[in-house]
Amino acid sequence: MNTLSGWIESIEKVIAMILIASMTIVIAAAVLFRYLLNAPIFWASEASIFMMAWLTFIGGSLGLKYKSQASVTFLVDRFSDNGKRVFEIVSYVIILIFMALLLYLSYQWVFSSSHQKSTSMRIPMWIPYLSVPVGLTFAFIHLLNNLVNLFKKKQQGGEPL
Template sequence: MTAVKSGLDRILAVICWILFALLVVTVVWQVFSRQVLDAPSTWSEELARYEFVWLGFFAAALVFSERGHIAVDFLVRKFSENAQRVVAIGVQVLIIVFALGALVWGGWRAAMGAWGQSLSALPTQLGVMYLVMPIAGLFITFYAVYHLQLVVRRKEEPLGYAEVDEAI
């Protein structure tokens, strides 16, 4: 499972780098065509929106790989290690439920519902933008299951890291 996680991490990182680079190029072209050429590009705004949404979802999935998502854990840190483990297990289960319910199932329904809506400036449908939700949801589910089994087997700290720098 660790080898699969490492492979997915690399794939997601490459996808995020590519999407970020494409987003920068698209936005620079959009600004250049509007300000310098005085002929605004008709397709660059929609493409930038697609790239931004896809980048956001894939980057969020990559953050889940390292358990780097936002966590307010100052109260949980005061619990015993066993109580922290129970909370960590509950959090991972909630992440799985949300990812499968909202992202995979809800995202698939949104994508299929918008599949027939064509865009004015790009030769694609609006459903393509929503398709990233179930894909990212599957990645997030995998990462949550990965971390859940590590916490249950006591191979990973319940809160994802051992110590916090108190100076922060």
């Protein structure tokens, strides 16, 4: 599971770098063309919105991989190490169930919108919409890996939480 999660992490990092560079170039070109050449690029805002959607879901997945999401821990901090571990397991299970439901619904949504085209660029809308299920699938794998590692750490006598 660690191998799959690590492989996906590598792909996500490359995709994120490409998207950030592409967005920078497209937005800079759009500003240049609009204000210096007085010839706006009609598809630039739509392309940057689609790239931002992809970047959001890929970045969110990476955030779950690194456990860098914001959390309020004043209640959890009062538990013993064993209680913290149980609380973490329960929270992972709840999140994974919710994520599985979102995955199912997001794939249905993408397949139902296969006939739509974007306004400016005229690309099929399943391409930008696919950012949701792809990002959620990657996040699901990272969360599942974190849960498996949580069980492995306790079985191997790892350090307390």
